Amino acid sequence: MKLYTWGRAPNPRRVLIFIAEKGIEIPVEDTGEGAALKGEFLDAGPHRLVPMLELDDGTRIGEAMAICRYLEATHPEPNLFGSTPVELATIEMWERKCEAEGILAAGEAFRNAVPFMVDRGLPGYSVAIPQIPELIERGRVRFTEFARKLDAQLAKHEFIAGDRFTVADITALCAVDFAEKARLELPTDTERLHAWRARVCARPSTQV
Amino acid sequence: MKLYTWGRAPNPRRVLIFIAEKGIEIPVEDTGEGAALKGEFLDAGPHRLVPMLELDDGTRIGEAMAICRYLEATHPEPNLFGSTPVELATIEMWERKCEAEGILAAGEAFRNAVPFMVDRGLPGYSVAIPQIPELIERGRVRFTEFARKLDAQLAKHEFIAGDRFTVADITALCAVDFAEKARLELPTDTERLHAWRARVCARPSTQV
Numbered sequence: 474m475k476l477y478t479w480g481r482a483p484n485p486r487r488v489l490i491f492i493a494e495k496g497i498e499i500p501v502e503d504t505g506e507g508a509a510l511k512g513e514f515l516d517a518g519p520h521r522l523v524p525m526l527e528l529d530d531g532t533r534i535g536e537a538m539a540i541c542r543y544l545e546a547t548h549p550e551p552n553l554f555g556s557t558p559v560e561l562a563t564i565e566m567w568e569r570k571c572e573a574e575g576i577l578a579a580g581e582a583f584r585n586a587v588p589f590m591v592d593r594g595l596p597g598y599s600v601a602i603p604q605i606p607e608l609i610e611r612g613r614v615r616f617t618e619f620a621r622k623l624d625a626q627l628a629k630h631e632f633i634a635g636d637r638f639t640v641a642d643i644t645a646l647c648a649v650d651f652a653e654k655a656r657l658e659l660p661t662d663t664e665r666l667h668a669w670r671a672r673v674c675a676r677p678s679t680q681v
Numbered sequence: 682m683k684l685y686t687w688g689r690a691p692n693p694r695r696v697l698i699f700i701a702e703k704g705i706e707i708p709v710e711d712t713g714e715g716a717a718l719k720g721e722f723l724d725a726g727p728h729r730l731v732p733m734l735e736l737d738d739g740t741r742i743g744e745a746m747a748i749c750r751y752l753e754a755t756h757p758e759p760n761l762f763g764s765t766p767v768e769l770a771t772i773e774m775w776e777r778k779c780e781a782e783g784i785l786a787a788g789e790a791f792r793n794a795v796p797f798m799v800d801r802g803l804p805g806y807s808v809a810i811p812q813i814p815e816l817i818e819r820g821r822v823r824f825t826e827f828a829r830k831l832d833a834q835l836a837k838h839e840f841i842a843g844d845r846f847t848v849a850d851i852t853a854l855c856a857v858d859f860a861e862k863a864r865l866e867l868p869t870d871t872e873r874l875h876a877w878r879a880r881v882c883a884r885p886s887t888q889v
Contacts (some may be wrong), residue, residue, distance in 0.1 A: 536776075543769065565747040566728075569744045574805075600822060602823075614810065
């Protein structure tokens with residue numbers, strides 16, 4: 474088994490934190506070579522993205538949450554995806570929100586702004602995806618709304634999907650930390666979100 | 682229990698097909714009122730989107746796949762999310778790809794083009810999200826790549842995530858059908874994808 478990553482990118486980081494929470498040891502290969510993924514990695518398919526988990530029989534599992542789901546099934550403790558039907562669904566709802574409204578918004582602001590992402594406005598494509606400057610502002614607006622939504626949720630619960638740490642907190646933290654690279658600051662009045670971030674950052678797993 | 686939907690929108694449709702495959706009866710309320718979701722629905726939170734499943738105790742589960750995950754846990758047969766760790770992960774990988782590269786791409790081409798979506802370039806926001814015309818072309822490019830990726834996968838398997846019908850097929854079909862509304866055609870040379878679509882459209886569940 475081997476996990477392919479790329480530097481400090483947010484999606485591989487979701488898996489690295491998950492692995493650390495589970496206490497699993499998995500060999501990691503960083504596919505970085507300058508700014509691009511290596512050709513031999515891309516050619517092996519089926520998706521041109523990291524993270525990618527390669528099993529011993531060659532099966533490749535892409536998408537951060539698909540990899541985490543595999544590891545949850547093979548290493549059930551500590552539980553990070555939920556146990557009861559309502560908990561499973563609530564965690565999935567918040568995790569998907571943190572991806573769609575957090576990580577994707579920060580990615581929009583980042584990839585459409587930085588010079589080394591010219592024609593790579595989205596990850597995972599073999600064709601050119603031109604940058605669209607208007608997405609920098611759209612990403613900023615979305616990320617601010619996301620931060621306010623999390624802050625409101627944290628008025629009711631200690632963690633993003635309820636009263637314990639779950640995979641939703643992992644995605645939320647990776648979104649917030651990634652947003653800083655895109656120069657998106659958390660609104661200063663989201664005090665509960667700032668406090669949550671400090672709590673989560675104190676966990677040894679999040680030091681990756 | 683009640684499921685909130687909105688007309689023929691693709692994300693509620695994912696849940697409606699899932700419910701039909703499971704053979705579950707759930708009361709449905711269409712929140713449509715002209716072009717906007719009703720205020721009392723939006724105010725009840727936590728997310729301003731359909732589909733939303735409201736349980737008898739008032740718990741609200743949003744996000745199509747979170748709702749389906751809840752229903753899979755409460756109605757395990759027929760299995761649509763996978764059983765073994767590898768199958769669970771493979772189905773989740775393809776389902777997420779079909780959402781991120783299919784439904785989101787078609788949505789980009791649709792919402793940034795049509796006059797009644799002015800300032801609603803993305804769903805689920807209470808603030809204005811201006812349309813960005815460049816996203817129409819980006820959505821078209823992405824959807825074409827998506828169609829070719831599915832066609833290549835269907836050279837190896839009868840269905841999107843393997844050799845049986847799963848939730849990944851549901852999301853893929855909703856993406857392809859929605860894309861038509863955004864005037865995105867399947868490339869004519871994706872013959873396996875066309876044949877898969879005909880197979881899946883023959884299922885009674887997909888008539889919704």
